[in-house]
Amino acid sequence: MNLTHFRFETDADGIALATWDSPGKSMNVIDQNVMAELNQIIDHVVATEAIKGCVITSGKEAFSGGADLTMLQGLGMEYAKLVKTKGEEPAMAFFFEATARLSLLYRKLETCGKPFAAAVHGTCLGGAFELALSCHFRILSDSDKTRVGLPEIKVGLFPGAGGTQRVARLMQTGDALQMLFKGDQIKPAAARSMGLVHAVGPRDQIVQAAKEWIKANPNAKAPWDMEGYKLPSNKVHSPAGMMIWPPANAIYRRETSDNYPAAKAILKAVYEGLQLPMDLALRVESRYFAQILRTPEAAAMIRSLFLSKGELEKGARRPADIPPTGQGLFAQADVRPDHEGPCQDRGPRCAARTHHAIGGLFHAQGL
Amino acid sequence: MADAFVYDHVRTPRGKGKADGSLHEVTALRLAETALRAIATRNNLEKGSVEDVILGCVDPVGEASGDIARSAAIAADYGFQVPGIQINRFCASGLDAVAAGAAQVMAGQKDLVVGGGVESMSRVGMGASGMLPAVDPSVAIPSYFSPQGVAADLIATKYGFTRDDVDALAVASHKKAAAAWAEGRFAKSVVPVKDVNGLTILAKDETIRPNTDMQTLGGLKASFAMMGEQGGFNAVAIQGHPEVEKINHVHHAGNSSGIVDGAAAVLVGNKAAGRKAGLKPRARIRGFATIGSDLALVLTGPVDVTQRLFARTGMTMKDIDLIEINEAFSSVVLRYMQAFDIDPAKVNVNGGAIAMGHPLGATGAMILGTVIDELERRDLNTGLVTLCVAHGMGTAMIVERV
Numbered sequence: 011m012n013l014t015h016f017r018f019e020t021d022a023d024g025i026a027l028a029t030w031d032s033p034g035k036s037m038n039v040i041d042q043n044v045m046a047e048l049n050q051i052i053d054h055v056v057a058t059e060a061i062k063g064c065v066i067t068s069g070k071e072a073f074s075g076g077a078d079l080t081m082l083q084g085l086g087m088e089y090a091k092l093v094k095t096k097g098e099e100p101a102m103a104f105f106f107e108a109t110a111r112l113s114l115l116y117r118k119l120e121t122c123g124k125p126f127a128a129a130v131h132g133t134c135l136g137g138a139f140e141l142a143l144s145c146h147f148r149i150l151s152d153s154d155k156t157r158v159g160l161p162e163i164k165v166g167l168f169p170g171a172g173g174t175q176r177v178a179r180l181m182q183t184g185d186a187l188q189m190l191f192k193g194d195q196i197k198p199a200a201a202r203s204m205g206l207v208h209a210v211g212p213r214d215q216i217v218q219a220a221k222e223w224i225k226a227n228p229n230a231k232a233p234w235d236m237e238g239y240k241l242p243s244n245k246v247h248s249p250a251g252m253m254i255w256p257p258a259n260a261i262y263r264r265e266t267s268d269n270y271p272a273a274k275a276i277l278k279a280v281y282e283g284l285q286l287p288m289d290l291a292l293r294v295e296s297r298y299f300a301q302i303l304r305t306p307e308a309a310a311m312i313r314s315l316f317l318s319k320g321e322l323e324k325g326a327r328r329p330a331d332i333p334p335t336g337q338g339l340f341a342q343a344d345v346r347p348d349h350e351g352p353c354q355d356r357g358p359r360c361a362a363r364t365h366h367a368i369g370g371l372f373h374a375q376g377l
Numbered sequence: 378m379a380d381a382f383v384y385d386h387v388r389t390p391r392g393k394g395k396a397d398g399s400l401h402e403v404t405a406l407r408l409a410e411t412a413l414r415a416i417a418t419r420n421n422l423e424k425g426s427v428e429d430v431i432l433g434c435v436d437p438v439g440e441a442s443g444d445i446a447r448s449a450a451i452a453a454d455y456g457f458q459v460p461g462i463q464i465n466r467f468c469a470s471g472l473d474a475v476a477a478g479a480a481q482v483m484a485g486q487k488d489l490v491v492g493g494g495v496e497s498m499s500r501v502g503m504g505a506s507g508m509l510p511a512v513d514p515s516v517a518i519p520s521y522f523s524p525q526g527v528a529a530d531l532i533a534t535k536y537g538f539t540r541d542d543v544d545a546l547a548v549a550s551h552k553k554a555a556a557a558w559a560e561g562r563f564a565k566s567v568v569p570v571k572d573v574n575g576l577t578i579l580a581k582d583e584t585i586r587p588n589t590d591m592q593t594l595g596g597l598k599a600s601f602a603m604m605g606e607q608g609g610f611n612a613v614a615i616q617g618h619p620e621v622e623k624i625n626h627v628h629h630a631g632n633s634s635g636i637v638d639g640a641a642a643v644l645v646g647n648k649a650a651g652r653k654a655g656l657k658p659r660a661r662i663r664g665f666a667t668i669g670s671d672l673a674l675v676l677t678g679p680v681d682v683t684q685r686l687f688a689r690t691g692m693t694m695k696d697i698d699l700i701e702i703n704e705a706f707s708s709v710v711l712r713y714m715q716a717f718d719i720d721p722a723k724v725n726v727n728g729g730a731i732a733m734g735h736p737l738g739a740t741g742a743m744i745l746g747t748v749i750d751e752l753e754r755r756d757l758n759t760g761l762v763t764l765c766v767a768h769g770m771g772t773a774m775i776v777e778r779v
Contacts (some may be wrong), residue, residue, distance in 0.1 A: 021460060050708075064506065081400040090380040098579070110558050142550060246512065247507050251512060252504065252507075252508065252511070252512070253512075255511065255514075255517070256508075256511040256512065256517065256522065256524070256608065256610075257607070257608035257609055257610075258514075258606055259511070259512075259517035259518050259522060260517075260522070260523065260609030260610045260612065260613045261608070261609035261611075261612075262518065263521070263609065263612065263613050264612035264613065267616060267618075268518060268519075273520060274514060276516035277518075278514045278515055281514055283513070299710060
């Protein structure tokens with residue numbers, strides 16, 4: 011194997027340890043090179059008879075922040091180019107294949123026939139947590155710094171590498187939807203009690219515990235790939251499902267006014283996916299993922315809330331000569347505390363409220 | 378185009394749709410068979426002469442599964458030549474079954490058919506066949522889906538009906554139904570459900586409470602407040618109708634249609650088929666229509682479909698002597714009367730589903746029969762029957778005596 015992002019060693023018991031430690035970076039991020047190396051590792055573990063299984067861990071202070079959003083943005087630009095040169099359908103075929111690749115890679119890991127375990131310390135979010143979810147065993151360090159979660163929804167996306175399907179197969183549907191909608195970063199103890207991970211332990215023992223688990227479970231399979239697996243909330247179309255889905259759809263509308271394509275896609279992917287075996291369920295998820303990635307909502311949210319977040323917070327594009335306007339909240343969001351000058355609103359009372367909300371730095375004027 | 382005539386109609390009594398209801402021991406098949414057998418026997422229909430049996434059934438699963446219309450025709454000894462088809466347009470299924478049969482008669486493709494419906498809500502259970510429009514996000518979200526009780530409360534709120542308004546309509550329904558039974562107004566059409574030995578199991582509608590008054594109803598708690606709030610449905614309703622600030626929850630078990638068991642059958646044919654069977658037509662089917670209506674209001678289809686039917690037939694509300702509008706919920710009836718400014722004395726004159734119950738798939742055929750009987754009794758000419766339908770639809774039919 012030719013690896014630069016991972017260190018790979020196999021111990022005397024035949025348990026491999028893949029330590030993710032991308033050179034020259036403070037945080038591991040999933041990009042095309044990392045995916046290619048992970049693919050090599052899976053192939054190598056499967057092909058090498060002496061290797062019983064593999065633990066994946068990180069060599070950094072955090073596990074990983076997930077997928078490189080600029081990579082997704084790059085795929086979007088490639089797609090736009092292809093639409094112009096080759097037409098809509100070939101462009102879409104390329105885009106779907108490219109955006110489903112990570113999900114297929116994780117599914118390959120999950121079904122490779124040998125046990126994989128994730129030993130996680132520090133932040134493990136998004137695509138990185140989806141990697142952990144595709145492993146047969148997940149153990150977290152009990153450190154205060156350890157957090158897992160699927161925050162994609164916060165930038166207008168959703169977990170597109172198996173997250174919606176595996177979470178919905180690990181916990182009650184209502185809880186799964188709530189987790190996917192909120193995108194919270196979850197502490198180790200909570201993750202354990204939610205059923206997202208199998209164990210929590212001291213940082214210096216998680217790799218050893220993962221190895222022990224592999225030794226004890228040489229033929230590991232995901233629960234949903236085992237004979238007789240039952241969904242946590244029974245079938246979708248069942249009396250139990252009638253208690254879950256109608257309010258879930260209503261609450262989606264209540265919370266979003268139906269203006270949040272990614273949240274709606276989560277509902278659809280989980281609803282449809284839970285009625286399918288895993289491989290097809292993942293394909294459905296990938297189809298929605300490719301759709302959502304192309305929405306203007308996702309593009310705008312990735313730009314504003316992730317890529318340009320720093321600039322946004324500095325008020326980089328705010329015209330200097332326009333006074334802050336509107337009912338307090340707008341103005342508060344729009345203005346730096348060191349701004350001086352007038353604030354204006356549609357009448358003296360509103361302007362006074364704006365003035366009050368911001369603080370004492372301005373004088374108010376009605377329009 | 379041939380005329381389609383109603384030659385006769387029958388219905389079973391409506392039994393309380395719970396385990397302690399009188400018809401709980403009777404299968405859905407036996408209910409449908411009872412209605413089919415009665416209409417064939419009392420009209421001396423020749424075996425094999427009916428060309429189709431079309432039955433509405435909203436939850437066609439379990440003992441109502443596998444095209445219950447064909448099974449019922451066989452059980453009622455119609456002859457193996459008589460096919461059957463089960464249809465479902467939720468609460469209007471029974472009327473749509475009659476309309477489907479009439480349409481084939483009018484088109485000249487059939488001479489004599491039976492339309493009707495059956496529902497054993499005590500045995501099969503409401504919702505037993507599932508509810509896709511509530512469950513799949515791809516349809517539930519654009520549909521503004523909310524449970525019908527919440528939608529009925531939205532209608533009351535939007536159109537200004539108070540708790541007293543909806544309760545008063547319920548009190549009137551019970552009083553009118555009790556009076557109608559006391560005077561024997563249903564006697565012509567209600568056939569008792571009997572056991573295999575000929576012993577009567579039920580001969581009368583069993584959910585009428587003649588002594589219900591405003592005070593009794595006033596003590597009932599609104600049924601859909603918690604569901605509307607916690608399930609997010611109030612927000613959905615308001616997003617569909619943003620001029621409504623807050624849902625006024627006014628409906629409860631006492632001013633909503635009752636859950637009951639029952640079946641009905643309507644004999645429809647062209648002129649020649651009637652003559653051949655030696656039957657006198659009781660009514661001509663003047664026209665019928667169905668429509669999709671506002672999704673968040675769900676239950677205002679009767680207003681829209683009546684407008685469509687008037688446009689189709691060139692009629693107006695002035696031409697209508699009596700109206701049967703299904704009492705799914707009080708606000709549905711109130712909104713209908715408000716929309717057309719109808720004299721309440723013309724509407725549901727013998728009570729409705731709040732008093733006697735709403736066996737989902739059968740009700741449309743039952744209230745069609747009710748209006749024909751009453752037109753005859755009062756010697757009036759034209760009746761209109763309409764029902765609101767889940768997922769925002771409506772069906773209506775106009776009949777006139779001949």
